[in-house]
Amino acid sequence: MDIREFRVHGVGGSPGASMLGVPPEDTVVIQQGRRTRVIARAGDRRVEGYDWGRLTTDSPLQPLWVLLLPFTLINVAGWAHGEFSAGRLRLRATRWAVHVSAGLLTASFMLWTAIIGIDYLGYQTIGRIGGVAQVLGVVLGFALAAGVPTLLMTVANVTRRRFEQVEFGHGIGPRDGQARWSHGEDLSSPQFFAHDRSLKKLLRWHGLITLLTFAAVVLVVYVRWGEASLGVGRLFLLVGVLQIVVIAALAALCWNPSGRFPGVVGPRALPAAAVSLAVALSNGVCAGFAVLFARLAGVPWDRWGQELALIESFVITVVLWAVGLAVWIVRRRGRANADDLPARTTPEDQAPDGVTKQLRAEVARQRSRAAAAHQAPQLVTLFAGLFLLSAVVSVVLRVDVTEPVMGWVPPPERSLLSLAAAVLLPGIAVGAILLVWQSNRSVTLRRIVAMVWDVLTFWPRRYHPFAVRPFTERAVPELQGLIADRVQTDGGLTVSGHSQGSVLTFAALAPMSDAMLRRCGFLTYGSPITTLYGQAFPAYFGQRPVENLARRIAPGCGGWVNLYRLTDPIGGQVLGSGDSEVDCMVPDPAEATASNFPLEPEDPESLRPAWSDVAGHQDYERETAYKGAIHDFRARCSQL
Known part of the structure; x- marks a missing residue:
């Protein structure tokens, strides 16, 4: 046979x-x-x-997946919890914390569209003309802000029908796409990749979060109409504080996840680190675009909203992480050797019986790179720690204790970090899109990009419906x-x-x-x-x-x-x-x-x-x- x-x-x-x-x-x-x-x-x-x-x-739209990266990271964070034996209560608390983080991320993203579209564009830029133009500008801003979640919901629904609605498997038992997720369900369950009903429910919940967020924006616009700025960013401050609180709680819940292999040192509190990365990318890039638009539109710096109080912390985080990455690479370079390989003794015209000096050096380099790459997940934890640290420092520096109720000091218009934010943070998103687009022309680059996306899109959309389809x-x-x-x-x-x-x-x-x-x-x-x-x-x-x-x-x-x-x-x-x-x-x-x-x-x-x-x-x-x-x-x- x-x-x-x-x-x-x-x-x-x-x-x-x-x-x-x-x-x-x-x-x-x-x-x-x-x-x-x-x-x-x-x-x-x-x-x-x-x-x-x-x-x-x-997919011709693959470069635009970069824009969905924060939602995808939140979704991945929910799957990075410890083993089921760690305790049912801790697992439920971890999953709920990720769900709350996902909802807050949806709210913060929608608030950024409202800040840029309604306040900066509609009210302060078009509204300079005054009269009816200000009303029309705000209406236009609402239309632009509402178009973003509408597009995200549409894409999520289309990809759900094409990917989540799977056919029955063969030889492993029946599948039921209408079944709900169970507590201890793992890859051994025939239903693991067949939970279309759960995704539809998740879409409804995030649709409700979007509606409530815009209802709050409408209330703020009504109350603040006639002021120099609408101050929609005050809503973002509340959401941002809640994001930090949930991240801290999540880190405490999953600081020492179980299930590690002997001799394998994994990253600590990876769910919290992934959520931190998602929050930093989403808020940082959106804040960068807000600063860039404010400068281009001529919005006076004293009318920049309180949502930009932490703009400098995002730049500091990116710079410190880049330095930390360089140090991490240098420290791990040359740690391995190839002394176990025999030296070549045969002439060049005969079959080799060992390695040359050059080949031995290359083997040592490859072994060092491989050992370092196996520890790469720890870099996510490093980024999360730097982001939280810089955010706390920025908060302390920006709190105005002279006010009866503590307020926020906006970042100076001409500061080096403020100028860098307007270029660096939007540049991260644009550069990432160009990188993915360019990967279609380079085999090496395509493998690197594909490796990242394939890991992130392996998991079903259980925690955020706007994640890239699996x-x-x-x-x-x-x-x-x-x-x-x-x-x-x-x-x-x-x-x-x-x-x-x-x-x-x-x-x-x-x-x-x-x-x-x-x-x-x-x-x-x-x-x-x-x-x-x-x-x-x-x-x-x-x-x-x-x-x-x-x-x-x-x-x-x-x-x-x-x-x-x-x-x-x-x-x-x-x-x-x-x-x-x-x-x-x-x-x-x-x-x-x-x-x-x-x-x-x-x-x-x-x-x-x-x-x-x-x-x-x-x-x-x-x-x-x-x-x-x-x-x-x-x-x-x-x-x-």
Whole structure:
């Protein structure tokens, strides 16, 4: 019996035929879906690939996803809580805190549209003419401000119908898109990616928050009509204070999340850090645009609203974080070495028996970068801490104690930080949009951008409906059906996942029955299951769920084999440090072996030459360990 190998690629868009190691003309399309497809080698139908990359890179509006980044970060924050065993009460409190933060973010974003559109544009700029023009200007401002949430609600509803309304899976039990989220629901639940009813309810709640926010704006406009400025920013001060209070409470709730792997040091209070980052980005960039518009429109600085009192703290945060990032990179550079590799002694015209001095230095650099990249989630916590610290300092400096009721001193018009805010903060948004747009022309840049978006859009929209739509609502159920169909047809299957593809296959296999898993061999390589997802989302990819899947899949077609390299900045061990029957370290550069692995005649992927280069995150399919694992999986599945 010929057991098929079913490959699932990683980030970076659609890899096409390169996923199978053959040119495009040597592939055939087995199944064509909307933005996804299954392809196979024309000469060896046993090797197939699931191409899902267009789900995240084929949207012409992808650069505009940057504008939805704060909402997406809030949504991700809700999934970064500790393990379910940490306590039901703490988990509920954490989730409610994230929901409150999401509602406050919606309110603050709508207030910024009102501040810029109604107060600065309509009342103070157009309203200078006086009379009817002032009324018309305010009406125009209300129309512009209301258009933003209307657009967000429309986009959320359209993408909900296209992504959240998934079809029933195969071989894992029925799905019910109308079911509600349960307390302890994790990836092992068939319903995890099928909660359309919950998203519709969430949309209604945020629609209500938007209406209440605009009702408050209308009341302020009515009360303040005739003044030099409408002072809509006073509402923002209240929302901003509540945001800081909720972040502090969230940090206390999840300071020490459980589920960490041995030897893996993850970031503390990641949900609070993600919320802080979302709040800083949203309020900072909006405040920057407000200052920029005020300057261009000639709004006098003494009429700048109280909402700009913290404008300087956003600039300070960005600068300090950039300095901290540079220090963090320098401190981790050169920490690793390659002293374990033998030196080359053979002449250049003969096969190498070790590494040259230059190659040894390159291996050391790659190992250092990989070790640093595995600790990158800690940078989010660093940003959050700097933002909160700078915000507190700015508050202390801006409080006017001479007033009977303490007021706020507006930032000086000509200060260096105020000028920087008008350029730097809007520039962050514009630069990010241009970066995503430019990534379509650069493979390296596309992989970096895709990696960030694929992590952020992996999670369903449970906490904020304005988040970027999740590709997994389509990819995971479809992948589950493909795996189940092949297991039932062939009697067995080897599932092979690279990088983000290993995360997708983990999510697809988790809800399957033990009988189905016994017919699957699971091969992962360059996998961020532990190095990234296990750190950030311990309840879903922590030690317990990973060990549970490894235990359930072990009795069948050879179980789970995970390949990793010390030079891989993304992949690593899936069961943490120490000896493991699952994890297998692959030497990089490739080493000469006493007996070369016998390749099958139809195998187009040659073995990597020994002592030649550093592969890092790529070319696992050309390793002896990879081919040996596939051979063992097929042999064992054939005996079942």
